[in-house]
Amino acid sequence: MQTLYLGCLALGVIFAVVSVLVGDLIGNALDGVFDLVSFDFLNPTVLAGGITVFGGAGVLLTRYSGLEDGAILALSLLIAAFMAVLLFLAVIKPMDKSEVSTGFSMQDLPGRIGEITVPVPATGYGEVMVRFGAGNSLHTAASFEQLSLPAGSKVVVIEVREGVALVSEFEERKGADV
Template sequence: METLYLGCLALGVIFAVVSVLVGDVIGHALGGIFDGLSFDFLNPAVLAGAVTVFGGAGILLSRYSSLEPGPVAALSLLTAAFMSVLLYLGFVKPMDKSQVSNGFSMLDLPGSIGEITVPVPAQGFGEIMVKFGAGNSLHTAASFEHRNIPAGVKIVVVEVRDGVALVTEFEESKGDDR
């Protein structure tokens, strides 16, 4: 039985090393053929962790406890399951939700609040800075109402036409003073 535990421990360690070194290469080579079969909790990292913990716990329990092989296998399975749940809830699931993109579409600009960085003349182009997610993006802008807009003024994007943001000064509405 100890051979099984040692094999599981070695297999888990080898899988971890190989996936770190060539995981992306293998993933691209397979082209996502297993994506339809995947479940979040059957993540390769979780499965490899379970196999590794099963092997390690089995070796430790068989060598350093006076338990029979049956209870050692059962405790090893319980330990592996517990650690897999911890790995999934503590690492895999939070990391899956943390993917952030700084990509955006010009179609997302209308309604966005920004600031003039290069003055916009009545008939011509200037530049605006709009915040998207954690970053800022700069865009060519023209005045929607054909008015001069100086640098530093807060604006709102009215529409996008031919890749140019048409903007107007942003006026914050003040609450009623009743």
């Protein structure tokens, strides 16, 4: 039994190390493969954590308790199940509700409303601040109509060319239904 416990413990440690080192590569390669079996509690982190705790509990109980093999096996399974549920409820479930990424693409800019932070001259460059999620991002901006735009102006991004946001003054229509 000691070999089983040590094997589970080693498997869990190896899984953790591999996940840290190449987890993103494996995740991208297998993207969507396991979507058919999408039970939340079958999360690989929960399963690997449960197997690791099972192995660790088995090793510790074998070495430091006077219990028999059957009792150690049952107790190790109970501890592993409890820790897997705790891991799921305390870590995995709250992480599912969190923001996935603060990243964005320049192709996401057109149509976004922003504010000029550095004045944009008629034929030059300035800077626009655009809100993405909970944060703001600053981008080089040029006037779409070749009009100067002062700092503080509300603008809309019309398009992105060569990494420069082409903006136009944002005019809110008063009394119009949106």
